[in-house]
Amino acid sequence: MNTLDATVARAVPLVDPGPEVPVVPAHRLRPGVRENEISRFGHQRWELAHLQHTDTASTKAFLWSNFPEPLRDSFMRIAWALINIPTPDVLHARLGARSRSVVSASSVMTALTGFRKFARWLDAQGITRLTDVDQEMLEKYAAYLGEKGFTDGHDERQLFALTRVWAYAPHLLPEDRLVMPPSEDPGAAIIDFLGDDFSRERGENREVVIHPATMSPLLVWALRLVLDLAPDIIDAHWAWRRLKTNIRPSNAAPDDGLALARAYLQHLKKNGGTLPAYIGNAGQRLANHRRAGAADQRPLINISFLAGQLGVTRHQVEMALLELGPDFGGPPVADGAALPVTVTGRIDGEVWAKTIDFTEAQPLAGHLTVAALLTIGYLSGMRPEEVLHLERGCSYQEEREDGTVRYRITGRHFKGVTDADGNTLPGGEIRPEPWTVIELVDRAVKILEQLHDDRLLFPRSLTVRTLQPAHAEIRAEGLNPNRFIGRIKAFIDWANATATRLDRPHELIPADPHGPITLRRLRRTVAWFIYRRPGGRIALGLQYGHVGTSLAESYGGRTKADMLEILDFEQTLALADALAEASDRLSAGEKVSGPAAGRYIAAADEFATRYAGAFATKGQMKALRNNPRLQIFEDPEALLTCNLDPYQALCDPDLAKDTKPSMRTPNWNRCNPACTNISRTDTHIERAREQLAELDTHCADPRLPHPIRRRLELCCASREKIIQTHEGAAGRTADEDST
Secondary structure: OOHHHHHHHHHOOOOOOOOOOEOOOHHHOOOOOOHHHOOEOOOOEEEHHHHOOOOOOEOOEEEHHHOOHHHHHHHHHHHHHHHHOOOOHHHHOOOOOOOOOOOOHHHHHHHHHHHHHHHHHHHHOOOOOHHHOOHHHHHHHHHHHHHHOOOHHHHHHHHHHHHHHHHOHHHOOHHHOOOOOHHHOOOOOOHHHHOOOOOOOOOHHHOOOOOHHHHHHHHHHHHHHHHHHHHHHHHHHHHHHHHHHHOOOHHHOOOOHHHHHHHHHHHHHHHOOOEOEOOHHHHHHHHHOOOOOOOOOOOOEOHHHHHHHHOOOHHHHHHHHHOOOOOOOOOOEOOOOEOOOOOOOEEOOEEOOOOOEHHHHHHHHHHHHHHHHHHHHHHHOOOHHHHHOOEOOOEEEEEOOOOOEEEEEOOEEOOOOEOOOOOEOOOOEEOOOOEEEOHHHHHHHHHHHHHOOOOEOOEHHHOOOOOOOOOOOOEOOEOOOOHHHHHHHHHHHHHHHHHHHOOOHHHOOOOOOOOOOOOHHHHHHHHHHHHHOOOOEEHHHEEHHHHHHHHHHHHOOOOOOHHHHHHHHHHHHHHHHHHHHHHHHHHOOOOEEOOOHHHHHHHHHHHHHHOOOOOOOHHHHHHHHHOHHHOEEEOOOOOOEEEOOOOOOOOOOOOOOOOOOOOOOOOHHHOOOOOOOEEEEHHHHHHHHHHHHHHHHHHOOOOOOHHHHHHHHHHHHHHHHHHHHHHHHOOOOHHHHHO
């Protein structure tokens, strides 16, 4: 160590922890972590979940044993500094910095993963010391990342991990320091290293919308379980739990248990009863445990069901059955083990199941949980963590003075929740303004409260535990969002199997082309539906407009109204699509008619001139969204385009009132053919001709009742008038219309 380094070392204590020093400082530890569970610096396994304070925390371990050995000690000291020392000011001063003084568990894991990737690359280059790394080597590493074909976000995170090492240099031993990455040079830009196509898009706007062909039937089945099938599933779940609870453990076997089992079997034999059997997946799994090639093909008797009925041990039931002999010599075996539940739920008037089997109860409870999760997450606009932290009693009704009812939900939120120093609060906080939701969300909450007695609506206790967790693992009370990816897939498989069984092919849920359904995709999808399906309806007649209103009411009073940003983003995209389509129609030579024809042409021209083919910034998107001349709205089912001017919109029921119009989108359900906001192109007229031909076919049916025929004839007359008016007026230019 030279004189300068020695002086710095005396002024700033350098990071060199002993093997027994805790990895996580006491003030950052998750509540309830015991002393012997805390990871120590010398351990090869660091549990980073000790930094998480949420109810959905799960094991987040980093293993140093698979880290290149020559560089391991250096990066362990760097990682300890990252957790224990506040973020250096140099990172706060970066352009567009989003750094906090305390690094979260997920950011620590991302950094450590980046360290490992970099160390492995260095090891492959034959470099075993950080002091041997220069800026040229760092440029080669950036090029290597680009060649691997990772996403832009991944590559930037890997490079930022190295920036962290450089930033912590004053706290590190000389052999642990790294030169300044070339990407941090004041004259450099990230695109110099990651390419001109680099994009830093973040947040929900980059989430892929769930395809409508998938989302619509998925929501149908979710709402069906919540609204129609929930009572049956809840009754079956509690019947199953009572049976399971009544099974005596082997160390508490009743003295008369074997006698009870014998007597019961004799009773069944005498009175023509049947023995319960395993069916479905459970039966298949147990059957696979039989010896390969065994000739025994008898049904597998449901020992648990019998033990629960009699209040004895499984072993006592098995002993009683063995006494029946290899040929049973006793009661026949049933097709399953039906629970004592009367199924009342119906689908289109038909009972959805004759019985609910013992083996079906817990999977069905899991499907009902997923259905409630989809209902709450999709129709409330909450983030996954916000939904999964909802507690019993969170939903309530609020009756206003005007007689209207609002459904409110209180709960925790996490994004943007910081302490006085600007650090993220790991446990979040109770949201100051409750969420405003629709009745279906309140129904889903109430269903979950009937399904179990836990504090959280989505507790881990509903999980099927096949293996006991390792002693070192973290298992919080709630479920992690990632755990629901497989559960949603299982729900879809069940729904498709049920649709097939009930001969409802139109309700099959197709696979989403963009992969698994995740909770993060729900927020973006509902915003897309609100603005891409004007006037469209969710299953069971629920209007998307009602959902949009509740979302706006929930987020309108917040300083960081992030859900409104997503809604605005989708509204802008929908508006841009309508304008682009208008421009394409005019370029193709289509004619325009209607009182707003001139405004339609002018809007398409302005959009093509200012926006078409260009990348729009947030400011430009806002300008596009708020430009009164560009308010063009399309509905695939309508025979017109609405060129919305709120002051002339006859679909606004409050238009006659002496108030400022507040409409931002047209109300397609109240569309008035006399409105001056209407324009039509040849595309609309082609749709009208198709509808007219279909109506003529129906009218030609001699068996058609007169009232229906009369109604169809009026519809035909309406379509004919639209076509004639367009053909007589089409071809007007913007100049002609203005005169």
